[in-house]
Amino acid sequence: MRSTVDARDRAYSDRDGTYRALLNSATTLFLTLGYEQTGLARISTHAGHSEDTVRGYYTSKNDIGHDVADHLCHHALQRLHRTRPDDNAELVTVLSRWARIAIHRPGWLRLELALAAHDGDAPLQYSLRLSRIRTALTHLLTATIPAAPGADNHQVTADFLLTMVAGLTTLHPGDAHPDHLQISTQIELVLRGATN
Structure with missing residues (x-):
């Protein structure tokens, strides 16, 4: 390859x-x-x-699929690195907007799943992309919100956020997409757990 x-x-x-x-x-x-x-x-x-x-x-096709996934990851990382919310409320707004885009346009997640189904090397390449996003999201959380007393692991919060978005992205036929308020509420709950 x-x-x-x-x-x-x-x-x-x-x-x-x-x-x-x-x-x-x-x-x-x-x-x-x-x-x-x-x-x-x-x-x-x-x-x-x-x-x-x-x-x-x-x-x-797998080769170009991975290049597309790498390209999408690169752009997501650029956004994460450029974003500097001033407070928790602004962080919720930014994360909600990104989550809404991912939920309403799940092509990247579907591409990753298709690559995993067709390419033996996909899990490693996907893990590397996910790790880079998790690290950047963890840095964003660390720079924006204080950790809960005795718990300074924002990586767990980043994992919860990524898992939540992936779960909301994989709707069953007939399910309605969550609206902005529902997404914001979910993100606020996850962030509250990180600060309490």
Whole structure:
């Protein structure tokens, strides 16, 4: 399997934007149509390149799927690192907005699940992405809210938040998406547990 790092290195030297076009097309298709409905031929057509061009950058659909997941993780980490809420209320607002986006647009989580079902290396790569997000979220919590007396482990709070969002994302058919107030209430409860 080709490393997505190799593809990224190629992207930095790619003067004609081919890599960026392939990655953008794959991201759009995986998130809108799903992993199962997206193949290399569809990606190449969407990007305006031949399937041979796609294969010059990626050895398989799993390979490009992991690159898309890495790309989405990178953007999520950039947001986490740029965010500096002033207080707990602002933190709840920011986390609620992010959770609502994840719940209403669950393509990334579905992509991770599809990769896990089709690729033996997926659990390791997923674990690395999840660990990076958990670490960044833990730093955000540590910088924003005081820990409960005798308990300074914001990583547990980060785990609860990530688990809650994943749970809310995986609704059963016919279930209504939670509204902003319901999401905010859930996040407030988790954060209250971290500070009490």
